[in-house]
Amino acid sequence: MEAELSELDASGAEHGGSQDVPRTEGRVGTEGALPDSPPVLTGSAREISKATLVQLRLPVPPTGQALIKSAYVRQLRLRPDEASTVRDHLRSTEHLRSTDHLRSAEEVSDDLIDLLAAYEQRTQPSLLPPPSTFVDVPVQALKAFGDALVEVRRQRAARLAAERAGATTAEAVPADLEGLAQQDVRSALVAVRGLLANTRATPLGMLNLERLEMAPAGLERGELIATVPLAPLEETAVSHKEWSVRSKEFTSIVTDSLETVSETGVTDNTELSQSTSSQAQHSNQFNVTATVTGGIPVINGSAQSGFTSQDSKSQSATDSTKHSTQLTRKASARAKQEHKITISTTTVTGSEETSTRVLKNPSQVSAMRVDYFSLMRKWRVRLYRHGLRLTYDLVIPEPGAGLRRMHKELADLKGQLGPFQFGLPHSEITDAILPGETQPHYRVLAERYGAVVPDPPLPPPAPQFSVGAPQQEEGWHIFTPDPLEVPEGYRVKTLNMWFDTTSKKDVLFSFKVLGTPLYIQDQTQGDYGPFELTSGAYGNFMLHATGKVYISFDMVNNRNTTIRVTSEIEPIPIQPDPDPTKPAHSDRIRDKWQSDVWNLLRDAAQSQYYERQQDIATKAAALQEQIEQVDTLTLRREESEEIMKGVLRFLLGPDFAFMPPEVVAAFAKARVDLEHGIGFDENDLGMDATAWATVREHEDVVRFINQAIEWENVVTFLYSYFWDVPQSWNFVRRLRHPDANRQAFLRSGSARVVLTVRKGWEEDWVSFAEGGFKSPPTAPDSQYLTIAREIAAYDDRNYPGIPPANPGRSAVRLEEAVYATSRDVLAKTANPVSIKVDSSKDFLVGALVVIDSADKTDPADGRVVQESQLITAIPDTTHITVGRLDRAHDGSVTPFAVLQPGTKGALIAEWNEYTPSSGTDIEIGSDLGSGA
Incomplete structure (x- = not known):
């Protein structure tokens, strides 16, 4: 096994890439330093939390839910x-x-x-x-x-x-x-x-809590960068340049602590841990279903399966290992792309004045070659599985609906920005008192727009005159008094004339209005009138005349003559209707007044509009800043709170999200500040016991849900548009946010929420979710309750517990797990029993070992054969002794596992990655057959 590891490591170093190290037998979790390799710097290890989600394949029970x-x-x-x-x-x-x-x-x-x-x-x-x-x-x-x-x-x-x-x-x-x-x-x-x-689908699943550990494991020679050949006595200047390019394609790597202090990574940008974190963010951003997590930045899913062992041989472990190696391999490749080295050569003739390094071949007969190699930082990458949690799936609609309100408000504000338009028609400007108003309508409009407008013009007085004609003793005389001044915009409607006169003694007088058929003659004296000169009888004299109206009189033999003329005037129509029975549409004076008032109202409305536009633009800018200028931690907290709110509303019903009206009325009666949420800053709010009981109605359930669920490990898969009504698609599609995760959250139509049940609460949660706190609870042999017990028991047996009290009692790192297999056939016994294993190295006396796997059952009673026992002795390199055996174990066909858990968890995969460093290795006189 050691030889295999050495060859694989050498192969990985040779090609500068990552190589998976299979671990099918032997010890798992030791220091892992390969022969002739530098020590692994475990104190400089970086860790990234990871998890693998496994959806259980179980029949949906006929009852429950x-x-x-x-x-x-x-x-x-x-x-x-x-x-x-x-x-x-x-x-x-x-x-x-x-x-x-x-x-x-x-x-x-x-x-x-x-x-x-x-x-x-x-x-x-x-x-x-x-x-x-x-x-x-x-x-x-x-x-x-x-x-x-x-x-x-x-x-x-x-x-x-x-x-x-x-x-x-x-x-x-x-x-x-x-x-x-x-x-x-x-x-x-x-x-x-x-x-x-x-x-x-079955709501139950499993979440394997995992950890990627990346520790520096020394430097190794990488690829050939450049070769400088030198002929005998040749001299060359070599310029060496190196630079690193920080890729801004992905989101900045920012860690926000709980104290809301942001720290930007200041380590070398080729660090594998930094690149891996950035690569994980990049994968989430460009995934169809973005993932929102609490303390787990990397989530991958595994195929559906029944409840089986989740050790290094399981399907979920295989999927997790594949996902992890792909993630670190991409990160390593990206780190290499960000690190560049170039070497240029310049032949020096004559002067040696140069700032570059000068290389000279001292030999007079032999050629020389100088090779430059990159130095690659070697990383030992380990994937640990340290916990197993029961999960409960549910789907909630529109998780980001509450956070969209600010975007709707911003869209409404921006929708109010635009060019000024004044849609008030001239015809609405009137001095009539309209229904529901107490003053002329033009004054109502003036108050609405804040304008000062003139009152409607009053009709001007009709022109008239009364004059005495000059005395005329004999002969005839034409008399033209001063004209009638008809105001601008008006015309003559009627003219009425009166006159009285006397003649000379024994002589008759005559009186005539020039331009009319009116002619009075051969009279001695009298008082005459009125005569409507504008009537048809007098030829419509001066009818509709404007401006200065002159009237001339022809008189003969008159004495003591007085003439009086009165008139009626009317506005000049602008658009006279062809039907004479209908009034004129408008008149020039009133139309001018309406135009003046309309201009004043428009100017006032425009000033108001621009003031409102400025105010709206200021509010929109402030709201835009409020939306975008938020630190990453606050964004994730808000999203987690919205998910929690949606889960509570789903579990407790829509009534949970709203305060009962009677409680609101009680708060209002107690003069509580409802708008700003200042309601519980005093001891006495004036509410009775009934109101308080309503407020505390869900208190026990909410407390249970918060305690039973590990909200820091809740996983959320967002689905775009699903369940969103088509009318909202246009608005949702246009939502933008600088933070990619927040944008995906806002645009989601629904979310699959995987609730992670806290260790020790598995059975309580299943009873709650499937039975609704039914008393008596759901039957003890319920399939879901059995799964919950098995997951809890497996986590207790296979994943780390309390670390040893004396960590210095052995050279082995107690946080690592130790793994071996046995082919023995062992019977159940209450006495100590010696188990033959392939290697007892690094097992410790007094430590607990887990024997066999959780997916193997005893044919006799159907119970799981896996058990945990205490090591009492280690006789030799191939045996360990345990205090007792509660179950029988048969390794004759398939060897069973013997695992000593460590505080870090079970090591399920190990491989190496390589990233560039700032160093360069130089070799002189290298042979052409070496130094690939």
Whole structure:
């Protein structure tokens, strides 16, 4: 065996690559230093936590899975009378026509309907049936009920949509009621899919806790970098350059401690441990299903299997070894790519003034060659298996839904940014008081936009005059008084005239309005009027005249004449309607006022808009920074908390995630700061015992779940879009985050969560998950309980326990396991028995050894033959003596194992890797046949 190891190591050194070292027999876990090799620097070893997940291949039990079934019923969110409606639907003639429907109707019993009806009442969760009620309920019956519920809810949603489409405005179905019906259909569909996903496969599995240990094991000559040939007496200058390139393709290697102090690796960037960690991150980032873990950065899965031994010969160990060697080999290759060395030569003639190294062949007859070799750092890589945990699988929808809220808020803020648009029509600017308002509408608009606007213009006074005409003793005279000033934007609507006059003694007078047929003559005196000059009788004189309106009078023999003219004016229409019975659409003065008010309102609205845009941009930038400028540890904690919240909601039902309304009302009554969550900083909150009981309702269950699950080792596989509604795809697809793991978490539609059960809690957890704390618990001979006991027992027997009190009593490293095989046929005995093994080297008197494997059973009683006994003596190099044997062991056909566990665990694989160092090896006068 030692010769085989030496040859393999030499082969690995020769080619500068990694070589797996098979370990089929002999001692496992010694120092591992090969002959003629430098000592392994165990004090400088680096470790990376790893795990292999094994899904058990077991038949799904007909009973149990109480929590899954209870969570499914809660997720249906049954409404009042829906259970009886589903029963009527299942019993309907139309539904029973199909054979499959007939079978489903028979599966859903009246007792199940009555049980589900209890979930229709929106009562406190403590008043609902306990999860243990569903232990004996068949999964198919629950699925049949769910399918029928989906059909009933779809019919109701279609009926509401039809009623809404055909109803009048007064009878229309509210849109929110129709939307609620659609949401009920989706909730039922998601619940049925979740029930199938969580009950089809066995939820139990195994997680092998492993560790990659990489220790420096010296330096070895690597590949040939350059050759410098020198003829006799030839002189050459050699320039040696070396550089390292740090690849930024992957995420930075950052370790965040629990004290939130970030430390960036400062070791050589060719370190195998650094490259391996980075390679593991790279693999996770580019994997279809990203993995979110607690304290385990590297996870690989193994094929489904029954419960068998998880030692170095198991399928899971083979898969883990293959995955580990591929991981370190890729990391080693990447480290080599990041380290470059070049050597250039320059022939020197004449002067020797140079800063480079000058090489000269002193021989006058013989040629010489100088060879440069890279020095490779050798690493001993070991894969240890140090623990076995029971796992429990479940699937939760949209694990990142809670963390998307900030991204939705950011998207809403960015959606509000854009060009200014003012959609107020001019016609809305009016001085009328609209229904529901107490002042003219233009003032309401002014207050809305914060503008100061003028009041609507008042109609100007109509122009008129009353003048006395000059005295006229004889002859005729034309008199034109000052004109009527018609305001701008107005025109004459009517003109009315009055006049009174007298004539000279014994002479008749005449009075005429020029431009009109109005002519009064041969009169002595009188008071005349009114005359509507703009009427048709007078030829529409000056009708619709604008500006200055001149009126001239022709008078003969008048004396003491007074003329008075009054007018009516109206705005000039801008768009006169062809129908004279309709009023004008607008007038110039009012239109100008509306335009002025509209411009003032627009300017004020634009100022407000730009202020809001600046405020929104500031908030968006702050929110963007809040999303992105978060340290890695906080991101992982938030994701772990969201996973925990989803698991609790799945196990305890959707009611767990919400505080009861009566408790909220009690907090509000006690004047608790609900917005900022400041509610428990005082001794007396003013809540009675009932409110406190509601708050503490899930306390025992939450405590149990947190104690029974190793949350630091929980494994989460994220699935994109699965279960996400198509309407959200566009938003989810656009989600971006600088941290690749957070981005994958945000974009996940569902997650497979592998809960790791804490050591010692296996049976309690299976009883809880499968029986829902049913009393009495699930039958002791339940298959799942048996598996839980076997996993717990195997972990106790095969993986490290308490280290010895005196670690210096032997030269062997007590943290390593010692392995041997035996071909003896041994009977059960209470006396000490000597076991012949292939080698007793490094076994210790007083240490516990594990005899045989866990997958071998006694044909007589079916019990596992593996046992643990104390070594009482080591007679020679091929025997060990144990105090007793509780089971019989037969190694005549297949040798059975004898394992002395160490504190590090069982060593299941060992190999070497090589990475470049900063050194260069130079050889002068080397033979052409050596130094490959």
